[in-house]
Amino acid sequence: MVCSSTQGPTVEFEHRDVVLLCSNDYLGLADHPALRQSLAHASAEHGPGAAASRLISGTHEIHRKAERRLATLTRMPAALLFSSGYAANVGVLSSLPREGDVIFSDALNHASIIDGCRLSKARVIVYPHGDVDALSRSLQRERSKASAAYVVTDALFSMDGDLAPLVALRELATRFDAALLVDEAHSVGVLGPDGAGGITAICGQGGEVAHNRRMMEADEVAAMDHLDTVEIRGQLLRIMSAEEGKGLSCTNTRCRQLNPYLPGENCRYCGQRLGDGISYWVHS
DSSP states (O other), rough: OOOOOSSEEEEEEEEEEEOOSOOOOOOOOTTTTHHHHHHHHHHHHHOOSSSSSSSTOOOHHHHHHHHHHHHTTTOSSSOOSSSSHHHHHHHHHHHHHHHTOOOEETOOOOOOOOOHHHHSSEEEEOOTTTTTHHHHHHHHGGGSSSSSSEEEEEOOOOOOBBOOOOHHHHHHHHHHHHTEEETEEEEEESSGGGGGOGGTTOOTTHHHHHHHHHHHHHHHOOOOOHSSOOOHHHHHHHHHHSGGTTEEEOOHHHHHOOOTTOOOOOOOOHHHHHHHHHHEEEOO
């Protein structure tokens, strides 16, 4: 599909307006006027792109500021930015699991997870989609054969729209001494308290936080697609790290009434047609 207009609830396709139902722009931010303004301002202030990878001189103070804000949002002690979601999955999974480890991967995981698993030196076991009992049997059978184990899943499966059984997965990971890696690409911003993602509802403190910090520090050192890739442009980082990102909130109270864990459904168009009112994300 090749669009000839800006991205939104409707787009121009082959010289006519159509409703866009295959977009990832759940929050209606792709063409948000506040973000347009911030992009223009940041481009003038920081230039249109980075000049080096993070390993050399490409790390800017706004990288760290944005990472701190993301860590605060997701209730984690630290965060690490990659140039894309694909790069994040490939970087994490090709650097943390080692030879002699085992990865348990949901059958419907995103292609970037699959590629990351393939690039790791760990053994990969695919369990049926969302099947906690099958995963439990696999862990029971295979965990003792591996030095370390990783259970990997999407939080929200974008193609089917269903959620991973995160509470049950965490219980299994704890019981079998495995790390739980959750891809929140389609859930941060739309699931969890304050849009912090599905994992925030089940995460504890203490040892798990320390473990997450150690994993992040190890991945920052080892992930080559983080170290050797020219990083995210200053315009986007400025939005994430400065005041512009603080006041983006959903105006549709019906969304919250229907489901408190879905604070911002992107139904600016459909809301008008279906009678649920208009919801959109605004800068306040």
